[in-house]
Every structure is written in C-alpha cells, then in structure tokens.
Amino acid sequence: MGKYGDWLVMLVAVMLIILLIYRLFYRWLHEPPSMHSEVLLSRAEEVDDDDEHVKLLEEDGFEVTHGRYKVPIHIEIDTGEQLQSRLFIDMIAEKDGKHYIVKTARERMPIEWTGSGLRDKLMVYALLLPEASGVVYVNARERTVRVITFQFPDQ
Structure with a gap:
C-alpha cells in the first residue's frame, strides 16, 4: 500500500x-428494562403458593417467579396537568426457559376474544416488557390457561 x-x-x-x-x-x-432486571421486579410481591391461579399455572407446566407488581405511570397533559395511574402485572411465570406476563381473569373486566379485544386489554403488557414471550391469561373459574403472543413486523 x-x-x-x-x-x-x-x-x-x-x-x-x-x-x-x-x-x-x-x-x-x-x-426498556429486561426481564432479569432487579430494578423492575424487585418490588414485586411474594408468590402465594395457595393461590388458585398459581396452582393452575403449575398444573400447566409454568413456574411462577414473581408475584403481583405495580407499574406506576406519570401522565402529563399539554396544559401542564399532572395525572397518576398504575398498571398491574399479576404475576411473571416461566416455562421452557421463556418468561411470560400473567394476567388473571376478573369478573368485572371480561375480555373479548377478538383481535381488537385482545389488543385493547393485553397488548400493553407485551409492549411494556418486550423480552417476554407472551401474555398468559388465567381464568381460575373456567380452569383455563391461555397463552397470547403479539407479533410486530420489523420496520
């Protein structure tokens, strides 16, 4: 050269x-913080092994790793008004080395099993923790465990 x-x-x-x-x-x-982040899940409640949702998940092969967790949300409107809200993750579970966000069925908040219904109720959790493999919806009354995954196109 x-x-x-x-x-x-x-x-x-x-x-x-x-x-x-x-x-x-x-x-x-x-x-965003990863699933293994101590900061994100360090304030999660202890897992109640007697909970019927936990038992149902374990019967389906899941291991519940974290209990209920509250995600605080601070909202500011362009007028300067400050609002507070929160988002609840019922549990974090693991199966076959994959982590899942767990939501439990509530009678007063039924879920509509359509694309738009699942998007409106559960997609926020997939966006909150993109490392999660999906959202597990547990209905103890009907004894069902359903895994929902959201796939976003690469842009």
Whole structure:
C-alpha cells in the first residue's frame, strides 16, 4: 500500500469500532428494562403458593417467579396537568426457559376474544416488557390457561 495506505486502513477500522461501541451503548441506554432486571421486579410481591391461579399455572407446566407488581405511570397533559395511574402485572411465570406476563381473569373486566379485544386489554403488557414471550391469561373459574403472543413486523 503506500506510506498513507496503512494509516488510512487503521483510521477507518478505528472509526468503525468507535461507531459500533456508540451504537451498542445507545441501544443499551434506551432499551426498556429486561426481564432479569432487579430494578423492575424487585418490588414485586411474594408468590402465594395457595393461590388458585398459581396452582393452575403449575398444573400447566409454568413456574411462577414473581408475584403481583405495580407499574406506576406519570401522565402529563399539554396544559401542564399532572395525572397518576398504575398498571398491574399479576404475576411473571416461566416455562421452557421463556418468561411470560400473567394476567388473571376478573369478573368485572371480561375480555373479548377478538383481535381488537385482545389488543385493547393485553397488548400493553407485551409492549411494556418486550423480552417476554407472551401474555398468559388465567381464568381460575373456567380452569383455563391461555397463552397470547403479539407479533410486530420489523420496520
């Protein structure tokens, strides 16, 4: 190569490495907390082994790893008004090395088993923890355990 050819190759290689490190850091910084994050689930309640939902999940091959968890939500309206809300995850369960968010059936909040009904009620959980393999819906009254997965196209 010439006197400057070696330096040019080294400069390009170093710039590519710096760009790769920057992209990895940026992605790590802006990704949501993972399923293994102690920060996210450290405040989860203990699992009640006598709960009928837990027993039903265990019968279906799931292992309940975390109990009920409250996700606080702070909302600000463009007028400056501050609102508070929360989202409840009933449990986190694991099966075959995959993690699932568990929602339990409530009589006063029935679920509509259509695409739009599932989207409106359960998709928020898939978006909240994208590392989860899906949402498990447990209905102790009907003794059913249903796994719902949402697939988003890559853009």
